[in-house]
Amino acid sequence: MNILFLSIGRLNNIEDKGIYTDLLRRFRDEGHKVYVVSPREKRQNKATEFANENGVHIIRVKIGNITKVSVIEKGISTVRIEKLFLRAIKKYIKDVKFDLIIYSTPPITFEKVIQYVKNRDNALSYLLLKDIFPQNAVDLQMISKNSPIYWYFRNKEKRLYMNSDYIGCMSQSNVDYVLENNKGILPHTVEICPNSIDPIEISFDETEISRIRTKYNTPLDKTVFIYGGNLGKPQGIDFLIECLKANKTNQKIHFVIAGSGTEFRKINNYFNKEKPTNAQLFEQLPKEDYEVLANSCDVGLIFLDKRFTIPNFPSRLLSYMQASMPVLAATDVNTDIGKVIEEGEFGYWCESGDVEQFNKKIQQLCEFKSREQMGINARRYLEENYTAKHSYEIIMSHFE
16 A cells, blocks of 8 residues: 655654654555655755655655744744645655555644545545644643634644544543544544554663763662653643652652753753752763663653643653553543553552652652562563554554
8 A cells, every 4th residue: 555644753764763663664564655744844954855765755844943942933833834745745746646644643734735635545544643732732821722823723623633534542531532522523433543662672781771870870779760751841840840859858769850842941940959969850862871771760750731631641651661661650630641550550650749649659669579570561561552563453454
């Protein structure tokens, strides 16, 4: 089959590890012809290009900046993506007849692109729903539900859903939310198609771990909790800082915070002011060093803002599970990520804002034996539920 994949995420190399690249390689390796349209932000100073890389056709479309910019600039650039993608498709792959279009949210502004290819080729369309916008922006009080901008994006969201033959959601709570809040959608078209990867074996070389931890002054004799990833408004950074403050004198544990984002300055200010001795903050680390350091930690942390009414399900979970690492998630009550973690017996959940419960779970995770078993459970759960092969088979089941 000819498959068109649309994504707002930058695709540097099809061989990179990630939830989309792993899935696309699975399609390629199963004999399908894969075409990808992805953005190239203006700050890269590169023109739109069309290339064949390792058996995958990729159009990198020059767009405005959508990351690490103001909400207004991001909004304007996001609205323009649709037009730019459509122009690139008409220019570079106008003669390719597609059988399947796969696309993810964010953003929700692919509606006209999808409609064009569906009408032209009679293709099946499959939405990988990773983000529920604009409600997430309402939850974080970034926009008002009464504003014109909300209704503009809400109408685009509705049309995107209606143009999708199938909607693959990250979890059951996402399925339930979509059906409850979009009455025109047929239940049989909405299913779980979770975040997934091709798991790799993580080797734990004690000499290398010792070298990297020594290099970055990360202790070898404490339980090390890592948060790695985006440091933005969705993560509820204020609660993360509260947790660091509450454990400032706890010498049994050590926190490693590694990431960047719009809220990095806030957490950096805390580190500069309080100078915690049992926590470290890294914005940039060499990729190989970061992977060794992250994979050698004892517990993975997930944070989500407590105000969310939509059920987020961060893909960061997969990298922790891949490293056989137990997980502690501090989130809102609407996501079911905590339920999955606890039912899978590979970690704990507490409500974001409840420092007392967070500290209780921290203490429980300092016990090596239970932590070791949870790590084994995490890896097993990943291999049984969250592989790219699983997602591929779910999507392809609609062609049987």
